[in-house]
Amino acid sequence: MAAPTRIDTAREIHPPRGSELSCKNWLIEAAYRMIQHNLDPEVAENPAELVVYGGIGRAARNWECFDAILKSLRELNEDETLLVQSGKPVGVFRTHADAPRVLIANSNLVPAWASWEHFHELDKKGLMMYGQMTAGSWIYIGSQGIVQGTYETFVEMGRQSYGGDLTGKWILTAGLGGMGGAQPLAASLAGACSLNIECQQSRIDFRLRTKYVDEQADDLDDALARIEKYTKAGEAKSIALLGNAAEILPELVKRGVKPDAVTDQTSAHDPVNGYLPLGWTVEEWFERRQSDPEGTRDAAKRSMKQHVEAMLAFHAQGIPTFDYGNNIRQMAKDEGCANAFDFPGFVPAYVRPLFCRGIGPFRWVALSGDPEDIYKTDQKVKELIPDDPHLHNWLDMAEQRISFQGLPSRICWVGLGQRHKLGLAFNEMVRNGELKAPVAIGRDHLDSGSVASPNRETEAMKDGSDAVSDWPLLNALLNTASGATWVSFHHGGGVGMGYSQHAGQVIVCDGSEAADKRLERVLWNDPGTGVMRHADAGYDEAIDCAKACGLKLPMV
Amino acid sequence: MAAPTRIDTAREIHPPRGSELSCKNWLIEAAYRMIQHNLDPEVAENPAELVVYGGIGRAARNWECFDAILKSLRELNEDETLLVQSGKPVGVFRTHADAPRVLIANSNLVPAWASWEHFHELDKKGLMMYGQMTAGSWIYIGSQGIVQGTYETFVEMGRQSYGGDLTGKWILTAGLGGMGGAQPLAASLAGACSLNIECQQSRIDFRLRTKYVDEQADDLDDALARIEKYTKAGEAKSIALLGNAAEILPELVKRGVKPDAVTDQTSAHDPVNGYLPLGWTVEEWFERRQSDPEGTRDAAKRSMKQHVEAMLAFHAQGIPTFDYGNNIRQMAKDEGCANAFDFPGFVPAYVRPLFCRGIGPFRWVALSGDPEDIYKTDQKVKELIPDDPHLHNWLDMAEQRISFQGLPSRICWVGLGQRHKLGLAFNEMVRNGELKAPVAIGRDHLDSGSVASPNRETEAMKDGSDAVSDWPLLNALLNTASGATWVSFHHGGGVGMGYSQHAGQVIVCDGSEAADKRLERVLWNDPGTGVMRHADAGYDEAIDCAKACGLKLPMV
Numbered sequence A, B: 001m002a003a004p005t006r007i008d009t010a011r012e013i014h015p016p017r018g019s020e021l022s023c024k025n026w027l028i029e030a031a032y033r034m035i036q037h038n039l040d041p042e043v044a045e046n047p048a049e050l051v052v053y054g055g056i057g058r059a060a061r062n063w064e065c066f067d068a069i070l071k072s073l074r075e076l077n078e079d080e081t082l083l084v085q086s087g088k089p090v091g092v093f094r095t096h097a098d099a100p101r102v103l104i105a106n107s108n109l110v111p112a113w114a115s116w117e118h119f120h121e122l123d124k125k126g127l128m129m130y131g132q133m134t135a136g137s138w139i140y141i142g143s144q145g146i147v148q149g150t151y152e153t154f155v156e157m158g159r160q161s162y163g164g165d166l167t168g169k170w171i172l173t174a175g176l177g178g179m180g181g182a183q184p185l186a187a188s189l190a191g192a193c194s195l196n197i198e199c200q201q202s203r204i205d206f207r208l209r210t211k212y213v214d215e216q217a218d219d220l221d222d223a224l225a226r227i228e229k230y231t232k233a234g235e236a237k238s239i240a241l242l243g244n245a246a247e248i249l250p251e252l253v254k255r256g257v258k259p260d261a262v263t264d265q266t267s268a269h270d271p272v273n274g275y276l277p278l279g280w281t282v283e284e285w286f287e288r289r290q291s292d293p294e295g296t297r298d299a300a301k302r303s304m305k306q307h308v309e310a311m312l313a314f315h316a317q318g319i320p321t322f323d324y325g326n327n328i329r330q331m332a333k334d335e336g337c338a339n340a341f342d343f344p345g346f347v348p349a350y351v352r353p354l355f356c357r358g359i360g361p362f363r364w365v366a367l368s369g370d371p372e373d374i375y376k377t378d379q380k381v382k383e384l385i386p387d388d389p390h391l392h393n394w395l396d397m398a399e400q401r402i403s404f405q406g407l408p409s410r411i412c413w414v415g416l417g418q419r420h421k422l423g424l425a426f427n428e429m430v431r432n433g434e435l436k437a438p439v440a441i442g443r444d445h446l447d448s449g450s451v452a453s454p455n456r457e458t459e460a461m462k463d464g465s466d467a468v469s470d471w472p473l474l475n476a477l478l479n480t481a482s483g484a485t486w487v488s489f490h491h492g493g494g495v496g497m498g499y500s501q502h503a504g505q506v507i508v509c510d511g512s513e514a515a516d517k518r519l520e521r522v523l524w525n526d527p528g529t530g531v532m533r534h535a536d537a538g539y540d541e542a543i544d545c546a547k548a549c550g551l552k553l554p555m556v
């Protein structure tokens, strides 16, 4: 057998649009379109290598596997289920109409072998791929996801610390990379000004061009002056500042400047490549991380310690300060900063209260490819959830400020009791012809009941159950039993090999009554497992939500 | 809340028998009876502590959880699914009639935390339990399962090394616990003598009483004299010897004694609780594993190293020597025994050719409690598989030598293409009244497609995919999608925390036509994933079997 093809620069993938089927029904067609959507050049970071996002998160193991998946889907019968093992189609079995059409397991390794080293060995042998969260499970939707997640985080911070109003407040952060670049836009959408420190001019330029950041300051004094002006005026403007966070944060502490919130999204999790050491030029950094990776790592970690010490100083002044999932506290702690974990991670601080009510990154995609279908569903969401100005605000701003990538899609954070209502309404819109084609509803693996990740989503659980991964497994099994259209279970997403296990589901509104039943079950049960998991851990919000929603939790 | 009850010596559990239902249908009733069957004093090793077998393999987390599971099952509606998280009933959700009635996830931990230390911490906090393989998934059937598995293994060893005739040969082993106690009987059934070292007199007494072992020697010299006598006479007798294997094996090596095969079934996988350190009394061991678990673990692992070194010495003399799935090689390796893995595990040595055809530990239980129901199904198996003298021989010997424990049950190793036929036939027998009540069909987690365990079931896979656990996950998801009555996914069974991930399924023949359809799917798909997994790894037997059976494997 010839070696499998990992790179093919000649291929350009676009999902089919419109209402004509390539597969035997819309459930199967949805998977067929979504894997191609994930690899659309508008969506994927490196489509020639099948990489969707998140380092090396792939949609299929190699191009032969990709072709075989499409072929299998085109041939799949309506009562069959395709099994995908780390991006390779390995079997087709007869199940039934209410069973998932695709079942996916990506990057899962027996714990004692669950390291990057062993993964890369298997990956090189052609036996695996890295699925990340929504890359290998075919429900990535481009930047919109991270903008929304960051927005929700900022808004929740505002709720907790500023009575829900961030007008005239400003957020201090750093890092305008692939994910971090969403921060200034998210802050503006949340109503806050932001000062965004970034050491690479090219990164600032990109975000100015795409209007994710509003303006660039000349220097620190200029930046502070602009912040002063816009906060006074109550205008939610974002300011970029070229510089090193490890220098500027301590300087701000020294000057007694008081931001209203502090976080960071430099790539601290990767100290060799991700964090510019103090006093180094960017050119020097690029050269020395090649020629002297250990030295670079050590210098970066020393700088991170100073960075975190400044964050701790802000924290000590009562300013909301949080780790945004880049592991910078651990790095500082490694360097001897004993109290690095004094300020919290963003999940326990801001996202967990949402998770307690099953609220998480719900999203949907118009399989027609027609943006109008999304605008109509936006409208429907507002209609069905009339009393949530925050949600309406997000939808309005998303329409204005977020451009679609690949098949048009929308994300909004909704919870138990809302998700199934939206699903049923969308299905009705498909049935009565308001929408041009069916809609696929999914979510991130980072959700309320679907992930165990002790350094991120399940950090500092109330009962200490951070590492218990029974919960995402039950989520995957229940979604399968409830009739999701496809279900996935992955290892290592977000925080890397060994550190997380998580499940995904996608369910299709094809307009049928059978779909009504499945939607009602899946979109209730899926967030329901999140409420259950948090109620079991002892969170009052979750226990209350479970009671209010009538969940049957035998021992709560 | 009061502390949960882990020990209750006052409780004695027996499953209901007969044809009257406690639950709303037979699918639910099956789970209701089987969890109680697992804790019947005839079945469980330590029922007061809910321990079924395998060290601390439990059926429920504590007595409160046990009661709540029974209550949940009694109340469960026919379209609902109960979720069980490490032995605790955590939620009831609406699914549908063809979905599993129970979904179970036991002992699963995010890999970087997947150690006994972290497990015990969570276990102590009341957040987890150890599910082993069939303890927490309610399909343990007492010694019969392991007698059959061990018998198959010894027979295959005899075929490979002694032309299929073990007359006059003897097997050296240790451990007469819940599983290991099957060794002397299995050896006898396979035609060989055996010397069985066990450090607890109570365990020997139990096996003498139940006639699993024939006689006890006074000391090593006496044991060797008896072995000499019986091998000469060609009588397949089993001898127990009280002592510590870590002392006796090296002594045998020193004396130049040559057994015809060597293996071991002490509980090496659980170094705190499962292996008596050299030089310790049993009393001392019981005390110190409570007062000083780390010290006990370290002492046990040092002793295991000496034990394995003796096994290596036998191996070096050309004597068939194999690890019987207790992870003792890994423990020795941890202690610096670099070549511990020089002798193979029993799966690559003897079981894999069976797995390639989906053959594994198929079993069924008469929910009526009536032994006649099993005898009738035995007869049906012979009728449907007329051309397998080895299988007929097993069924005959099992009827004679194996007494039922708890609800009557039977095991026999059958594969893809046979399992669903038996299932459909049993269902027909329920339907037409030949059997007094429904039958539950299940299997061990140790099966063809259901486990990733690089030190045991997936050791030395042809393509190097030993540690890839996508496969058991797909098995669990597909069984759920196919309509098994309950499905389980566990971590750490057999070889301990960090070393395995595995799935189980049980499906009930209630005599209905709906059950026919589910049985046909589940009992085809379940072994089908085993053939698929081995075909994907490149085994010719599996590829041939897949072709012969018409499996759809897109890339094979």
Ligand SMILES: NC(=O)c1ccc[n+]([C@@H]2O[C@H](COP(=O)([O-])OP(=O)(O)OC[C@H]3O[C@@H](n4cnc5c(N)ncnc54)[C@H](O)[C@@H]3O)[C@@H](O)[C@H]2O)c1
Pocket: A149, A174, A175, A176, A177, A178, A179, A180, A181, A197, A198, A199, A200, A203, A243, A244, A245, A246, A265, A266, A267, A268, A269, A270, A274, A275, A276, A277, A324, A325, A326, A327, A346, A494
């Ligand atoms: N919370 C979440 O949900 C979430 C999601 C995605 C990513 N992350 C984490 O956020 C971090 C950023 O992700 P990304 O995809 O944007 O990474 P990236 O590598 O694309 O961007 C990092 C940016 O930080 C800049 N930078 C590095 N050192 C700096 C310094 N000392 N001062 C100022 N700027 C500096 C770099 O120039 C780069 O532009 C990662 O650690 C990632 O793991 C968290």
Ligand SMILES: NC(=O)c1ccc[n+]([C@@H]2O[C@H](COP(=O)([O-])OP(=O)(O)OC[C@H]3O[C@@H](n4cnc5c(N)ncnc54)[C@H](O)[C@@H]3O)[C@@H](O)[C@H]2O)c1
Pocket: B053, B054, B055, B146, B149, B174, B175, B176, B177, B178, B179, B180, B181, B197, B198, B199, B200, B203, B243, B244, B245, B246, B265, B266, B267, B268, B269, B270, B274, B275, B276, B277, B324, B325, B326, B327, B446, B493, B494, B495
């Ligand atoms: N191959 C398989 O299919 C398979 C199946 C089940 C169990 N196992 C493995 O086999 C092992 C035994 O299982 P079990 O259920 O019988 O466990 P168990 O704990 O019930 O029995 C182990 C026995 O070993 C004895 N023992 C411990 N240390 C000893 C020593 N140094 N010398 C002599 N005797 C000693 C104990 O007294 C006990 O009776 C476990 O590791 C289990 O994981 C393998």
